[in-house]
Amino acid sequence: MLSLAACSTAPVNQPRTQREAAPADRSLKLASWNLEFLAEKDGAGCEPRTGADYQAMRKIADQLDADVVAFQEAQSRDAAARVFDPARYVIVMEAREGEASGRCGGRHPEQSFIRQAVGFAIRKNLAFDRHPDFTPLMLGSAQLRSGVDVTIRPKGHAPIRLLGIHLKSGCFSGTDAKACSVLLEQVPALEGWIDAAAAGDVRFAVLGDWNRRLGLGADSVWTAIDDGEPTNADLRLADAGTPPACDPRYDSFIDHIVLDRRAGLDMLGFTETRYAQGQKHYSDHCPISVSIK
Template identity: 30%
Template sequence: MKIIKHPHLTSLALLLFAALNSNLANAKSLRVASWNTEHLAAHNGAGCKARDTESYTQMRQYAQSLDADIIALQEVGSLAAVERVFPASQWQIIMSSRTDSPSYTCRENKLASTQQKVAFVVKKSILIKGVNHLTEFADAKVGAREAIHLQIDHEGKNINLLNVHLKSGCFVENYKTSTKSSCVVFKQQAEYLQTYLYKQNLAKDYWLVLGDFNHHLAKEENRFRQDLLSLSTSQQNLNIATDNLQSCHPKYPDPIDHMVLSKPLEQALTPSSVHFHHYDSPLMLSDHCALTGQFNL
């Protein structure tokens, strides 16, 4: 049988093949974000970052622009607060199990503070396989945040995500030698995180630890960075994806929001996808910008 080759048909076939490959690649990618929403409250005019309706509208638009499949949130007051930005019709919401802690008077506006908890929002299409609330992080001090370990299935692979919000105020090179009260709490949380990760198979499994570390992990001399990277001396099992990045806050260029990856997940990471998403308005919607990373599994 004689096969007739037509140049236009050949070009069309190549375009269709490229489009198919692109769609397959997009289907396998997983886009993850971390965002400290700064005292996100359920009601207008409440808490240390009192917002109005327009502010919540802008936060919803910003969240949509991230185009993320999963977002680790910090400083959310309640399920109702999360739903103001991430509608339950579109997202699975996993809230911290920590009981409410006593409120305090906000420095700026003298209002009563809302709760500061961590949460995950996950697209409805993603299968959640397990949730582990790490209450030990909250045991360090009244009001301290617990962490959430989320397990999902993506393209038949088991992905572990750990959302943390560690104690603020311990901005030192060596947290182990500091006598600051904030560092005493931070040390307990840091040691528990290392213990928890040490029990995992970081050499083979997909692990992503993300959130507000309240620490300058991107600095080579940082002791906590060194401790995390030396969890296994036989292999480089962890990698800090936020090296060489600057935060979006004009006063604090050194980032404290980070993504820490196990080796298998690092190999799936698109390096150029790791960045902070600046706000369009000079009036920041939160004192943290969202951090994203995309993984092609």
């Protein structure tokens, strides 16, 4: 039987009266989950799964019960629909086809790579606008993911613009790793999107697999994007001060939900949903989520 645990933290730097001001039935739950090579078919990709594995992942998504989930590493809409029930969610994904080729290596050298794409699962009762994919993150390479850009317009809420991302892996901190030349080139493009959104009238969040430990002290990527110019680019890191519990090997998040000044003031709490002790990890990442007014 699937068993999940949720670790919640009260948001930092926010008065208790603000946290309790909005009734629970008026909160909006935003989540992010890297699905680790999620394939359309059983046994495919670098993390081959059985039908039972997909059923377990569907149950996790159902229990997460988020209004919007930014997801990463899904092969296609059909793959994502194996986890996010099409009766509950509309799935949107980046248009980039990618150029998946070669063997996986590691634990499954016999397996072939599949496309890794970014998308959103959006609850069906939520109105939303789909904007063009944010392709500057690709740096001209089909191997790098674009951003998926939507504006959610929930009834009874102010709208919120969301950018789902999956940055280059391998530059988790510092600047010396081989992958840093790529990730650090993606940062100015991302900052440009943030600054343009900050100058607009709609609050926003950037969520996904940043492949970067933004919560480490004086991280250069966080310093670059959290510059308060324009004013709404005074950002809030939802997991600030919270260590992950998904995998004991890691003591700092690389999946993040980053809120602009306006959305940050509306944040009610942060949660990491993790696998129970001894339970199979169906992905090498656990879902993270925030509730906002």
